[in-house]
Structure formats: structure tokens, C-alpha cells
Amino acid sequence: MPVVEVIPLHETTRERYLNFALSVITSRALPDIRDGLKPVQRRILYAMFQHLRLYPDARYRKSATIVGEVMGKYHPHGDAAIYEAMVRMAQDFSLRYPLVDGHGNFGSIDGDAAAAMRYTEARLRPLAMQLLEELRRQTVPMRPNFDGTLFEPVVLPARFPNLLVNGASGIAVGMATNIPPHNLGEVIDALIYLIDVPNAPLETILERFIQGPDFPTGGRVLNTREELLEIYRTGEGPIELRGEYKLEGKTRIVITSIPYGIAKADLVEKIAEHIAAGKVPQLSDVRDESTDEVRIVLELRRGADPEAAMAYLFRHTPLQTRFHVNLTCLVPTANPEVAAPRKVDLMTMLRAFLEFRMEVVVRRLRYDLEQLERRIHILRGFEKIFGALDEAIRIIRAARDKADAAQRLMHRFQLDDVQADAILETKLYKLSRLEIEAIRQELEEKERQAAELRALLADEAARWGLIREELKAIKKQFADARRTVIAGPDEGFEYNQEAYIVDEDVYVIVTRDGWVKRQRSYTDVQSIRVREGDTVGWVLPGSTRATVGFFTNYGRCYTTRIDSLPSTTGYGDPVQKLFDFSDRERVVGVVVFDERALPRPVPEPEVEPALFENGEQEAPRVHVVAVTRKGQTLRIPIDGFREPSTKNGRLFMRLEKGDEVLGVEVAAGDENVCLASREGYVLIFPVHQIPPVKSAAKGVIAMRLGRGDEVLGFTLASAAREGLEVETSRGRREIVRTTKFEVSRRGNRGRQIIRRGQLVRVIPAPVEIRLNGQG
Structure with missing residues (x-):
């Protein structure tokens, strides 16, 4: 007979809803402060790197293959969600620095959706490798996947602050995040300065390095320096973002950039609706002449005031919008596998990345040192038997089997299991005089490298110098010019509704x-x-x-x-x-x-x-x-x-x-x-x-x-x-x-x-x- 357990409905409802909310917050919607990725993004990149080997120099693979690999091994939440996340990582108008190299129709700035996953192909971009390459060196903790058959990284060993560089947006239960993208070069310069001046104030960082958000679609930020300072200090606030335009002669206005997140086709349609309704008497027509660059042409009526026309469009169309900043992300706790949601400020984000980078570098150095010491140990075993090579060969020939040979070698030359196995696995020709010289040279080189690693592990300042050089290398390879202009308030546009x-x-x-x-x-x-x-x-x-x-x-x-x-x-x-x-x-x-x-x-x-x-x-x-x-x-x-x-x-x-x-x-x-x-x-x-x-x-x-x-x-x-x-x-x-x-x-x-x-x-x-x- 089944056992019936009576439980209070309000208690179990609260408990289960909180469990659901926590799952959405930590496993779906919010990015990690260390690598700037949501779980689905991290799993896509990891599967492409670890299993499919889709490096930047590899041939493209079908998106359906990638989605299937991710869904079957790490993210059983539906192919649509996985493909949508992968598409966004491939769009240069969604991410300031895309991580996926998409081949085929991956959507457009006009708002067109990507083609079905069976038609598109993808591989990793070079910048994505900067998030992934150090996985081979045991630099981050791993945890079991959803069915316990594989392991996946808790976080990727990012070499650059992806959270600030590419931003993030998401809606969880009871909280949300909306982090704007920033310029890679500016952020790296700020990090290098913080390495040298750890207690630098936010005012200095904004004044000398990070000017403000840098959106992939350009635009102009109209906030004052004081407003931006308050946004980055509190972790929230609105950013006024406006498209850019220029005049061509006396009869044309050309819009050259649009606000982030706005579909260009929808913008053109809304402008056309206002013109057709006679609400912008200064304009007679609009057309989209965009190619790879945004070019929306507005035809002016004879003698019309272009600033009056633009003032109306800024007021009544998405040509001017607000980006509501919310710097909420997952911050690591004492348990390396658990992160807690928290609203942070800009300085916390920068310092958290540097702390994480130091942890990764330490783990990488320890791994490299461990590998060197393992190789040095084997090389020393070869060095021990070199003086009595003929005797070692006789011992091996007289042994009953491999195990007996290993025991005799260990007893005669004071070797351990690892050294004895390495000797027995080595081909005889490698024990010649020339090869022994190569082994001695390798041993000397490996011991020198091991000494350098021990010195780095013992010297924190030297490790910060290493991090500084690595950041400079990334900036040199991937940094580009700023796209968004930090213009400040524009007093030239006064909107008077009666004029229209x-x-x-x-x-x-x-x-x-x-x-x-x-x-x-x-x-x-x-x-x-x-x-x-x-x-x-x-x-x-x-x-x-x-x-x-x-x-x-x-x-x-x-x-x-x-x-x-x-x-x-x-x-x-x-x-x-x-x-x-x-x-x-x-x-x-x-x-x-x-x-x-x-x-x-x-x-x-x-x-x-x-x-x-x-x-x-x-x-x-x-x-x-x-x-x-x-x-x-x-x-x-x-x-x-x-x-x-x-x-x-x-x-x-x-x-x-x-x-x-x-x-x-x-x-x-x-x-x-x-x-x-x-x-x-x-x-x-x-x-x-x-x-x-x-x-x-x-x-x-x-x-x-x-x-x-x-x-x-x-x-x-x-x-x-x-x-x-x-x-x-x-x-x-x-x-x-x-x-x-x-x-x-x-x-x-x-x-x-x-x-x-x-x-x-x-x-x-x-x-x-x-x-x-x-x-």
C-alpha cells in the first residue's frame, strides 16, 4: 500500500519555487563575473573546443552537429535555445567581439532571423581560443555534467574580461542583468593600470582609460561624465544612446549608425510611417541604401531645417533609445562550484577578473611545473643507467617478463616504477651516445624551466608581470578603434512638438x-x-x-x-x-x-x-x-x-x-x-x-x-x-x-x-x- 505523506502546501510551494528560481539564476540567465558567459554559451564553446576540435584553422562543421553535441552531452534544454545562443555569439552586431565564426545566414541587423541550423556552419574565432586554450592545463575546476558521464568546466580560463568586453543581458527570477559591451583595448589598459596601482579610484579609470560603453553598432552616448560615473559606481542607470547622421548637400540626411539592439528595418519602417502621416513635414522620403555599413537616406524638403527633422526622429523613433545598465552577475563563493548573484560596480568587475586571472596563472604554472618535474624524473632515470648501459641490457634480457625486468632495474640502479617503465618502453636506438646527449640537454633545459616556474610561483610581483605581458599581447592582436562616441549632452536639439x-x-x-x-x-x-x-x-x-x-x-x-x-x-x-x-x-x-x-x-x-x-x-x-x-x-x-x-x-x-x-x-x-x-x-x-x-x-x-x-x-x-x-x-x-x-x-x-x-x-x-x- 502506498505511503501518503501530508505536507503543508505553502511550505512545499515556497521551497520548490525557490529551487526553481535558484536554478534559473545560476544555471540559465546570469553570466559569471570571471569569464562573462552564461552556462549555455560556455557549454557551446567547450563542446566546439574539446570534442569537435573546431579551432579557427579547422574546416566549418554544420551548426546542427554542434547543437546536437551540446544538447546531448551538456545542455539538455532544447536545441532552439542552444542554436539561438550560438547564433548570437556569431553576430558582429550583437557582440562587440564575436566568439563564433559563422558560415552562412546568421541573421542581419535588419532583424532577419538566422537560417535553420541544418543550413549553417560554424567554428571558433581566434579570440574565443583566448577563453579556452588553458583548459588543457587544468587551470579551472571541473564538475560532472547533467547525467554524470562527463565533466565540464565550472568556468573558462579567460585571458581577457569577456563580461565587460562583450556585455550580457538576461532575465532571471526576481532579477535581471544588462551589461553593455566595452572596447577591448580600453579595458585591458585599465587592467594593466590596476596591476600597477591596485587602489586606483573609479574616477581615474573613467578619466584615463574606459570612456564608457562601446556598442558594436556605434552610436553616440549622451550622458555626462558625472552620470556615467554614477552608473559605474552603483552598477545601474540609464545610458542615453542616439544614432549618428551627416548632411549630404542641402537635400539629404544620411544616418550612419543606429542604437544598439535596434532592428534597422524596423527603424526605417517607423520613420516611413511618420513621414507618410505628415508628422515630419521637413522630410519627403526615406530609403535604406545600407551595405556592410549603415546608410539610411532621408530626403529633405526644400528649405527645411534638418535639425528640426532629426529632433523629431530622436523623440519619436528608436533612433534614440535608453540602455538600462544593470551590472548583475554571478560572483564566486568559497565553494568553487557555486556562484551567487550580486549587483557589482565597475571596479569590482575589474578586480574580480584580475584575481581570477591570478588563480588561473598559478594553477597553470603548477601544472606546467608538475609536467616538467615528471619529465625531469624520467630523464634522470635514463641518466642513471647510461654509465652501465650494457649491464642494463643484460638485466633486461635475463628477466622473465617486463615486470621482472622492472624489478631488477629498480633494485640495481635505485629507480622507481615510473623511471623503470619509461626505460623499458624506450627503443634501443634511443639509448645510443647521441641520444643520451640529447637527453642530457633536454634534462638541463627542463631543469632551467622548472627553476623559472618555481621562481614565478614564489614571486607574486613576477606573476603580475607575466599577466601584464599576456594582456598586452591580447590587446596587440585583437584591440580595435572605438565605435561609439561619448559625446555628452547635445544642447543643439530642442524638441518643440508644435513645430511638427x-x-x-x-x-x-x-x-x-x-x-x-x-x-x-x-x-x-x-x-x-x-x-x-x-x-x-x-x-x-x-x-x-x-x-x-x-x-x-x-x-x-x-x-x-x-x-x-x-x-x-x-x-x-x-x-x-x-x-x-x-x-x-x-x-x-x-x-x-x-x-x-x-x-x-x-x-x-x-x-x-x-x-x-x-x-x-x-x-x-x-x-x-x-x-x-x-x-x-x-x-x-x-x-x-x-x-x-x-x-x-x-x-x-x-x-x-x-x-x-x-x-x-x-x-x-x-x-x-x-x-x-x-x-x-x-x-x-x-x-x-x-x-x-x-x-x-x-x-x-x-x-x-x-x-x-x-x-x-x-x-x-x-x-x-x-x-x-x-x-x-x-x-x-x-x-x-x-x-x-x-x-x-x-x-x-x-x-x-x-x-x-x-x-x-x-x-x-x-x-x-x-x-x-x-x-
């Missing part, structure tokens, strides 16, 4: 379900196209250079330029496409911030002046008034909502749990607020009784509600408006207006207009006469 907008009078049309568009004209509201079941909620006039604000039931305002709204006679777009709305968030008020469409503010009545919290009297200005379902109200100036907002909008009212804004309307200051509650109470009071606030607030009580009651709707009524029309549960309609109900004070319960039944809904005013959301 054709001033045109249009109508902003918003439906009750939140679909928005703009049209130049319409005959009547009924002719406006809306989706089935939807109705027009707002039709507001305004200029394309003005902005429009969408006020929602969650107390937020989202502002954008009218020019950004889709111009169509169709349905338009849902407003959520423009902004990041929360679940169940919807538009309850729309305001066009065009002065011609706004009412003229009137002074507050002297009997009750409007005051800010500090007691100062407010100058006449236009406000928006909001009322919530629980009877709260707020009056706030529109000035803070005129400028375009982010996709997250701006908060204008703080709501209690379970409450929501019913509507938002514009107030000049002389209107009356008309409210109605579900239980049949109505209230009218002057809008100036709502104290204005400067910023988002909870508001004040508009209408005191009974238990279980809620506000059904409201409107702002002036002399030209009729008021708030409501419908009872019996189908009767009533208009809440000053000609029928007296003007009262804010905060009371109001007057009950129905004894039996309830009010069921507020009937919206006809859209034709609405101005900025007011009836």
Missing part, C-alpha cells in the same frame, strides 16, 4: 464605451460612426495643437495632444490604446484645453471668496468639478492637466475604497451644481461653495447621503442650461433646476422628490449642445 503639427480645427469625438477619434467636420451626431451598442458621449471642438484630457472614474486624468488622436471617420481607437488604464477604469469626463472651447472664468462672489488652504484668495480661473458616488466633490484648476501626461496619467482626486468618480465637468465659477441620489433626493448649490485645491485631494462633502444611498449623477447648470434630468422607477421624468427647486448649501441632504420607488438613471443632455463636457 499642422494647425487645424477639428472635433474630438469620444463614445460612452471609450472609443476616441478626431474629425474635421460632421453633419449631425447621428451620422458619426460608432460601434454597435455604443453611443457618442462627447463632441468637443479644438485645434490639433491643443491638448485633450480624459478624466476617469478612478480619479486620474490622461492628457494627450489632439494631433495624437486617430483622424478617421471610422470607429477610432479605444482610449486604452493611448494610455495604461487599470481594470474597469473608464472615461467619465473629457476636456479640450483649447482656450476658444473653454468658458471665461468669473470672479468668485465677495460673500464667500474661494480660498486656498494657506488663506490666499484665488484669482479667477477655469476649474474642473468632480463628484463621486459617495457624495464627495472636488474643484481643481485645469492648469495642471494641460500638458501631455505619461501613459499612467495624473491623479486629480483621492478616492475612498469602493468609491468612484461619476463625472467631471468644466466650471467658470458662476454655475450651480445639480445632484440627485438614488433614494430620490435632489440638491442644488453654487459651485463656488466647493473650495478649490491645488493638487489631488479627497475633496469635501457635496451631498449628505442616507444609509445605502448613493449619488446617481450631477451636472453644472447655468442660466442657459435647464438642469439635471432624471427618471424614476415608474418611468416619470423630472428636471432638477433652479426654477423648480431652491438653491441650498453644499453638504446637506437636499429635498426628496419621490416618496415611493427610486430614481433609476440620469438622462444625459443632448450631445449637440455640450461644450467641454457641460450640458
